[in-house]
Amino acid sequence: xxxxxxxxxxxxxxxxxxxxxxxxxxxxxxxxxxxxxxxxxxxxxxxxxxxxxxxxxxxxxxxxxxxxxxxxxxxxxxxxxxxxxxxxxxxxxxxxxxxxxxxxxxxxxxxxxxxxxxxxxxxxx
Numbered sequence: 001x002x003x004x005x006x007x008x009x010x011x012x013x014x015x016x017x018x019x020x021x022x023x024x025x026x027x028x029x030x031x032x033x034x035x036x037x038x039x040x041x042x043x044x045x046x047x048x049x050x051x052x053x054x055x056x057x058x059x060x061x062x063x064x065x066x067x068x069x070x071x072x073x074x075x076x077x078x079x080x081x082x083x084x085x086x087x088x089x090x091x092x093x094x095x096x097x098x099x100x101x102x103x104x105x106x107x108x109x110x111x112x113x114x115x116x117x118x119x120x121x122x123x124x125x
Contacts, residue, residue: 006093008086009036011045023057023069023125025049029082033093043093046086048078057125060085062092066115068122088118 011030021027028050034042047059056078058070070085072078095114097107 006034007036008033021047021049022059023049025051025057033089043096044089046082046089048082058082058085060089060122062089065111066092066118067124068119069125070122071125092118
């Protein structure tokens with residue numbers, strides 16, 4: 001697999017399922033986005049948690065650029081929101097510039113704007 005190829009894979013091989021998540025609920029799904037052959041260099045994470053009141057909280061992160069959350073009343077709604085967040089995270093990850101980029105300052109500024117928009121759309125709960 002080329003080092004720039006990215007896909008979603010289970011966070012820590014699925015070991016986080018059942019643990020307390022960033023939204024303080026019980027993790028029921030947890031995935032990272034990056035090169036599965038180099039999990040130490042992941043770009044993003046999407047976590048789905050079940051809250052004690054039966055609602056769901058989704059947390060999307062682009063390391064270390066952005067953090068956003070959303071609440072869903074049902075699992076179906078959570079799945080729909082997760083798909084939307086997943087696509088946004090993939091776009092943000094694609095916008096992360098390499099250290100040797102020619103236009104590093106411009107690309108970093110663009111990424112910061114995209115991250116700010118993500119956080120505005122998915123404010124921390």
